[in-house]
Amino acid sequence: MNASRRTWLGKASATLLLGSGLGITRPLLAQTPRAAGAGASARVVLLGQSVPLTGSANEIGNAFAAGSRLAVSDFNTRNAATGLQLKLLQLDDGYDAARAATNARTLLGANKADMLFGFVGTASSEAGAKVATQQGSLLFAPFAASDALRGPEHPNVFHVRPGMIDEALKIVRQCATVGQERIALVGDDDAMGRAGLAAVQQAAAELKLPPLVASALVPAGADKLDAALKTVQQQTPQAIVLVSLSGTTASAIRKLRKSGYTGSFMAFSIVGIDPLYAELGKDIGGIVISQVVPSPRPSAIPIVKEYLAAVDNSDQTASYEGLEGFIAAKAAGEAVRRAGRGFNTATLQRTMTAMTDYDVGGFRINLRPGLRDNVRSIDLISISADGRVLR
Numbered sequence: 001m002n003a004s005r006r007t008w009l010g011k012a013s014a015t016l017l018l019g020s021g022l023g024i025t026r027p028l029l030a031q032t033p034r035a036a037g038a039g040a041s042a043r044v045v046l047l048g049q050s051v052p053l054t055g056s057a058n059e060i061g062n063a064f065a066a067g068s069r070l071a072v073s074d075f076n077t078r079n080a081a082t083g084l085q086l087k088l089l090q091l092d093d094g095y096d097a098a099r100a101a102t103n104a105r106t107l108l109g110a111n112k113a114d115m116l117f118g119f120v121g122t123a124s125s126e127a128g129a130k131v132a133t134q135q136g137s138l139l140f141a142p143f144a145a146s147d148a149l150r151g152p153e154h155p156n157v158f159h160v161r162p163g164m165i166d167e168a169l170k171i172v173r174q175c176a177t178v179g180q181e182r183i184a185l186v187g188d189d190d191a192m193g194r195a196g197l198a199a200v201q202q203a204a205a206e207l208k209l210p211p212l213v214a215s216a217l218v219p220a221g222a223d224k225l226d227a228a229l230k231t232v233q234q235q236t237p238q239a240i241v242l243v244s245l246s247g248t249t250a251s252a253i254r255k256l257r258k259s260g261y262t263g264s265f266m267a268f269s270i271v272g273i274d275p276l277y278a279e280l281g282k283d284i285g286g287i288v289i290s291q292v293v294p295s296p297r298p299s300a301i302p303i304v305k306e307y308l309a310a311v312d313n314s315d316q317t318a319s320y321e322g323l324e325g326f327i328a329a330k331a332a333g334e335a336v337r338r339a340g341r342g343f344n345t346a347t348l349q350r351t352m353t354a355m356t357d358y359d360v361g362g363f364r365i366n367l368r369p370g371l372r373d374n375v376r377s378i379d380l381i382s383i384s385a386d387g388r389v390l391r
Contacts, residue, residue, distance in 0.1 A: 042083045043341040047072070047117040047140075047332060048091075048107030050128060055094035056220075056245055059275040060321050061120045064143055065090050067325030068118055070310040075333035084341055086333055089113065093124060097191075100124035104131035115140055115348070118328055122146050123191035129157050138349060140335075141328035143321075144270040146195040158335075158352045158367045160328045162378055164268065167290045168199035168241075170378045171266045172207055174288070175239045180264060182213045184237035186228065186252050188244040189217035196243025196268055213237050218248065229255055239264040246271055250279035253287065264288065274319055277383070285385030290378055294363060295389065296323045303327060303361030327360050331367070334358065 049068065052061035072088045079085060089111055093099040100119060104127065107113040115138040119128040125142035129149050132139040133156060141160040142149065149157045175183055185200050187193030197215055204211055214235040216228035229252060232240065240256070242249045242265060249271050256265075265287045267276070277284050294301050296318040298308065307326045311318045336343070339351040355367040363377075382390045 042085060044085045044087050045336050046111065046113045047086060047088045047115060047329070048104070048111060048113030049088060049116070049118045050091050050093045050100040050103035050107070050124060051118060051120050052095035052124075053090070053092040055096065056247065057095040057121060057272075059246075059278075060143075060270075060272040061095070063272075063274065063319045063321035064118060064120055064325035064328075066314075066316050067307070067319075067322035067327075068329040069325075070307070070314060070316065070322075071326045071329035071333065074306075074310055075330070079333075079337070082341075084337065086329075086336065088117070088329070095121055095124070097121070097123035097127045101127035101131055104128045105135075108132070108135045108137050113137075115332075115345075117141060117332055118143060118325065120144065121192065122195050125149060126191060129154060132156055137345060138352070140332050140352070143324070143328075144192060144268075146191060147199060148195070155353070156349060160331050160365055160367070161269075161292045161324065164195050164199035165202055167268050167292070167378055168196070168203035169206065170290055170380060171241060171268075171288075172200060172203040172209065174380055175264070175266065176207060176209055178264075180238035181210050182236060182238045183209075183241060184214040184216075184232045184235060184239075185212055185241045185243065186216050186218070186232060186248075187242065188248050189219045192245075192270060193217045193243050196241075196270075200241055200243070218244075220248075225251060226255065229259070233259065233261060237263055239266055242267045242271065244271065246275035246279050249276060250283075253280065254283065257283075266290075269320070272321060273383070274321070282385040284383045286382060288380055288382045290380055291320055292378055293320060293324045293327060295379075295381075296320055297389070301362045303330075303363045306361055327363065327365070330360055331355075331358060331365060334360075335367070 051065045052058050069088060072086045076085045091103040093103050104116055116128050116132050117140045119125045120143040122144055125145035129139045139157045147163045147165050150163055185197055187196050214232040216232050218225050218228050242252060249267060253265055267287060267289045269290050269292050273289060294304050307323050308318055335352045339348045352367045358365050384390060
């Protein structure tokens with residue numbers, strides 16, 4: 001753990017708890033399924049996950065993967081007597097969609113996974129969904145998938161997190177509430193950035209607000225950020241929405257502030273608070289970030305208490321992404337439990353489709369495929385220069 005993380009973790013109780021950067025490159029297996037209870041034969045359900053344990057999104061990937069493992073272990077403990085157990089196989093894709101597709105084929109083929117689970121990244125999720133469709137399988141709980149995967153043409157993809165349009169509506173509505181209608185967008189020139197741009201444009205149109213005054217999607221490593229930011233600033237935006245990983249986001253914020261920009265910064269949850277804080281330190285002050293799960297600080301919310309109890313009995317550190325992974329794997333386990341030991345892909349898909357208002361310990365989700373879902377809650381938080389999380 002680096003010094004900036006230790007500093008943040010040492011703050012008062014209002015401080016956000018950061019995710020663990022495990023940096024593991026080999027395939028990971030969750031806790032070995034427990035033996036079946038007396039008279040029950042084991043039914044082990046394999047969840048196959050491709051996740052960036054290395055690469056540019058590794059902190060997000062490791063935290064999400066770690067939270068998923070905690071929930072799988074908890075499920076196996078609770079269901080030991082029934083013989084219904086989960087096994088989570090995690091393969092590193094380095095945040096590369098081609099590797100994610102290869103992993104998906106391996107997981108469903110050689111490893112005979114019962115479904116794909118928790119792919120991280122827009123392009124990687126699209127690759128996983130394509131392979132799942134080709135092989136007649138399911139993709140459950142992708143992290144930061146494009147809203148294109150929520151349409152009726154993808155009935156085998158089930159989402160635990162809200163869509164990008166849901167986050168965009170929250171962000172754009174907040175801008176309008178404080179009188180900021182001159183909105184611009186800066187993002188990575190990749191599947192995630194393009195999906196975020198489309199979502200913000202749609203949100204502005206639905207809220208009957210003016211269109212974006214400027215937008216710039218910047219290719220990674222192309223040294224075009226300065227020129228893009230100059231073009232955006234010429235349109236005098238009051239708020240700039242960032243749809244990018246922590247590297248681009250931090251660099252854009254620093255450059256804009258240095259150039260004299262004094263407007264607001266709004267970021268999607270996909271940026272990851274932990275890696276963004278590691279990049280910016282005290283310069284993170286004032287940035288508003290959407291979040292799609294509750295705060296992982298001590299809380300009366302049952303799912304948060306359950307997650308923190310699991311963290312306390314592990315070598316992990318609590319984080320938003322870890323909690324999301326925990327919720328995602330818990331929901332997968334509940335779907336499997338409801339489908340019954342003798343399920344097949346078709347019956348599991350029907351079970352998931354029927355889970356339209358599942359209460360995961362005080363946090364409600366809707367697994368029904370579809371673009372819009374007003375059941376899901378989104379928070380907007382900001383972080384002070386000294387690391388306190390504010391709403």
